[in-house]
Amino acid sequence: MKEKFNTIKSTAVPLPNENVDTDQIIPARFLKATTREGFGENLFRDWRYDSNNQLVQDFILNNPSFNGKILVAGKNFGCGSSREHAAWALYDYGFRVVVSSFFADIFINNALNNGLLPVVVSDQFLQTISKGISANSSTPITVNLENQTISFEGKKETFDINPYKKSCMINGYDDIDYLLSLTEDIKQFDLQQS
Amino acid sequence: MSKTLFDKIWDKHIVKHKEGHPDPLFIDRHFIHEVTSPQAFDGLKKRGIGVFNTSRTTATADHNVPTKDQHLPIKEALSRHQVETLRKNCKEFGVELYDLGHPFQGIVHIIGPELGLTLPGMTIVCGDSHTSTHGAFGTIAFGIGTSEVEQVLATQCILQYKPKRMKIEINGPLSKGVLAKDIILYIISKISSSGATGYFVEYAGDTIENLSMEARMTICNMSIEMGARGGLIAPDATTFDYIKGKKFAPQGVELNKKIEQWKTLKSDEDATFDKVLTFDASDIGPMITYGTNPGMGIKITDRIPTPEELKDISEQPSFIKSLNYMGLEPGSQLLGKHIDYVFIGSCTNARIEDLRLVASIVKGKKKAEGVEVWIVPGSKQVEDQARKEGLDKIFEAAGFELRSPGCSACLGMNEDKIPAGKYCISTSNRNFEGRQGPQSRTFLASPLSAAAAAITGRVTDVRELIANEKLTMAN
Numbered sequence: 001m002k003e004k005f006n007t008i009k010s011t012a013v014p015l016p017n018e019n020v021d022t023d024q025i026i027p028a029r030f031l032k033a034t035t036r037e038g039f040g041e042n043l044f045r046d047w048r049y050d051s052n053n054q055l056v057q058d059f060i061l062n063n064p065s066f067n068g069k070i071l072v073a074g075k076n077f078g079c080g081s082s083r084e085h086a087a088w089a090l091y092d093y094g095f096r097v098v099v100s101s102f103f104a105d106i107f108i109n110n111a112l113n114n115g116l117l118p119v120v121v122s123d124q125f126l127q128t129i130s131k132g133i134s135a136n137s138s139t140p141i142t143v144n145l146e147n148q149t150i151s152f153e154g155k156k157e158t159f160d161i162n163p164y165k166k167s168c169m170i171n172g173y174d175d176i177d178y179l180l181s182l183t184e185d186i187k188q189f190d191l192q193q194s
Numbered sequence: 195m196s197k198t199l200f201d202k203i204w205d206k207h208i209v210k211h212k213e214g215h216p217d218p219l220f221i222d223r224h225f226i227h228e229v230t231s232p233q234a235f236d237g238l239k240k241r242g243i244g245v246f247n248t249s250r251t252t253a254t255a256d257h258n259v260p261t262k263d264q265h266l267p268i269k270e271a272l273s274r275h276q277v278e279t280l281r282k283n284c285k286e287f288g289v290e291l292y293d294l295g296h297p298f299q300g301i302v303h304i305i306g307p308e309l310g311l312t313l314p315g316m317t318i319v320c321g322d323s324h325t326s327t328h329g330a331f332g333t334i335a336f337g338i339g340t341s342e343v344e345q346v347l348a349t350q351c352i353l354q355y356k357p358k359r360m361k362i363e364i365n366g367p368l369s370k371g372v373l374a375k376d377i378i379l380y381i382i383s384k385i386s387s388s389g390a391t392g393y394f395v396e397y398a399g400d401t402i403e404n405l406s407m408e409a410r411m412t413i414c415n416m417s418i419e420m421g422a423r424g425g426l427i428a429p430d431a432t433t434f435d436y437i438k439g440k441k442f443a444p445q446g447v448e449l450n451k452k453i454e455q456w457k458t459l460k461s462d463e464d465a466t467f468d469k470v471l472t473f474d475a476s477d478i479g480p481m482i483t484y485g486t487n488p489g490m491g492i493k494i495t496d497r498i499p500t501p502e503e504l505k506d507i508s509e510q511p512s513f514i515k516s517l518n519y520m521g522l523e524p525g526s527q528l529l530g531k532h533i534d535y536v537f538i539g540s541c542t543n544a545r546i547e548d549l550r551l552v553a554s555i556v557k558g559k560k561k562a563e564g565v566e567v568w569i570v571p572g573s574k575q576v577e578d579q580a581r582k583e584g585l586d587k588i589f590e591a592a593g594f595e596l597r598s599p600g601c602s603a604c605l606g607m608n609e610d611k612i613p614a615g616k617y618c619i620s621t622s623n624r625n626f627e628g629r630q631g632p633q634s635r636t637f638l639a640s641p642l643s644a645a646a647a648a649i650t651g652r653v654t655d656v657r658e659l660i661a662n663e664k665l666t667m668a669n
């Protein structure tokens with residue numbers, strides 16, 4: 001059972017870089033934990049800290065005026081490795097929504113499986129929000145999963161989400177719950193395989 | 195109705211369709227390793243359930259293992275804990291583990307095929323995106339996240355929506371010095387690192403048909419680097435020959451029966467794909483990447499583009515950031531650029547054929563002064579074979595270090611890291627910022643190009659080195 005997802009109204013952090021891969025989100029050397037918790041500490045580690053472990057002042061997450069539960073990312077976010085740790089790190093850090101105009105496939109699945117909502121918007125809307133919050137970090141974004149809408153400063157877009165995944169997010173179910181209900185069918189199927 | 199190979203395999207593996215739910219896809223073979231499995235086993239424990247069918251899961255330790263002194267306990271505490279956790283979990287749940295020191299241990303995508311665990315027509319998953327490698331045998335193979343690893347352990351199924359189908363056809367003979375790695379780097383450079391997102395790719399055409407299994411694996415391996423879920427190649431006589439005699443593959447009459455079935459595994463003539471791309475092999479030369487995603491590749495003889503030359507000007511800021519990271523000038527040549535490290539390894543290019551190719555270039559030569567060269571075989575079996583053939587002697591004489599199997603500097607999780615600011619020419623698959631170590635700089639290239647660079651200490655067109663030598667290209 002996961003946390004249930006309803007409407008989120010929050011300020012946001014803009015990170016407009018394109019092609020942010022999961023090695024940036026959580027570098028491999030921090031994948032050594034055997035639990036799901038605590039990865040937020042090393043989210044974007046090599047962008048947040050320099051090689052002497054000093055905070056990189058001009059990196060957006062280190063700027064105290066930007067915070068919130070929503071990350072406004074650039075195109076092709078989450079490409080690269082299948083590490084679910086990327087979704088765990090974003091969630092553990094406090095994000096509940098990532099907005100982009102394009103996500104890598106595996107990242108979408110990993111995010112949805114962990115209560116992190118990927119919201120795909122048009123390139124234009126992404127630009128609008130990204131520029132808008134960069135200029136004024138206190139402007140909130142509202143994401144309504146039930147209605148599949150995202151709104152910002154009076155502008156609104158609807159986004160797509162798979163209906164099954166949507167109901168899972170809203171009810172806090174996960175895929176295993178559904179698959180376990182099919183155990184008998186699967187056993188039969190397995191027996192028929194050569 | 196006519197079907198693509200992908201559809202044929204997929205449709206045969208749907209356990210039960212239920213309206214409004216994604217299809218449960220039955221998984222024939224599941225590979226696990228130490229990094230993405232511990233949380234999945236934890237999940238099983240919390241639910242109080244076991245592994246659905248242990249005979250369908252195989253484990254190995256690869257991502258986080260040292261490549262030196264593997265017989266000693268792992269020094270780094272966290273890595274040791276991760277490998278020990280895998281051991282404990284495999285024992286508790288009854289999963290076969292090829293642990294450090296086991297003759298079958300190695301990188302998960304190298305051992306599956308070489309043990310005959312990967313067979314045509316299968317569905318295969320693993321918590322690692324390069325699971326696409328197994329597609330070379332005509333399988334649906336793709337990487338999954340840890341929650342999905344838990345699903346497969348618990349139910350032998352995964353909930354999936356069907357991706358779109360793409361065909362990439364390559365025809366014509368390859369020129370000398372051009373390898374499978376160059377083909378795939380070329381394709382990715384043409385369609386970008388997200389060009390196949392949402393698709394499953396079938397590679398076809400006579401260039402592909404003429405490739406060895408090892409080379410086909412290199413191609414399928416990097417499907418994920420253009421965003422594809424996976425890539426596959428229809429099995430043929432080359433595939434069947436490779437499988438023959440492999441440890442866990444069917445043998446004798448049984449094998450012949452299987453081969454008859456496997457022969458039907460191909461896309462129907464008139465099957466439709468959502469997208470078809472065609473390339474001409476004669477246009478492909480040795481390739482190298484200059485940036486921080488695998489799509490940023492050029493022919494080794496070309497110059498790096500300038501921001502103005504980009505098709506999509508919105509990419510200029512990322513492009514400039516990337517070149518800054520790499521310490522490279524737009525519009526400059528890579529040829530002749532000084533390098534510090536050479537990494538020959540990873541599930542892309544650490545099979546025996548790759549090591550043979552490297553040896554063919556370096557035989558009787560020495561590495562350049564100041565360059566460090568690591569050869570990390572993909573598996574214990576590859577290592578043993580290399581020693582049997584005397585390749586270790588050739589490497590040793592050249593000043594190369596032949597290490598023990600593992601992922602090593604492909605992802606820099608163990609101590610094999612490229613130091614900050616240093617340039618590494620690597621046969622692996624990713625050139626992301628910091629992938630091979632914090633602030634490391636990666637040039638992706640073929641094993642031949644990497645070997646050539648090891649000898650000269652510079653980015654080198656391997657064709658110049660082999661111009662006067664008789665070299666049989668296995669490709």
Ligand code: SF4
Pocket residue numbers: 256257301302303322324540541542600601604605622623
């Ligand atoms: S060699 Fe690299 S890409 Fe391959 S499985 Fe290991 S870490 Fe992943």
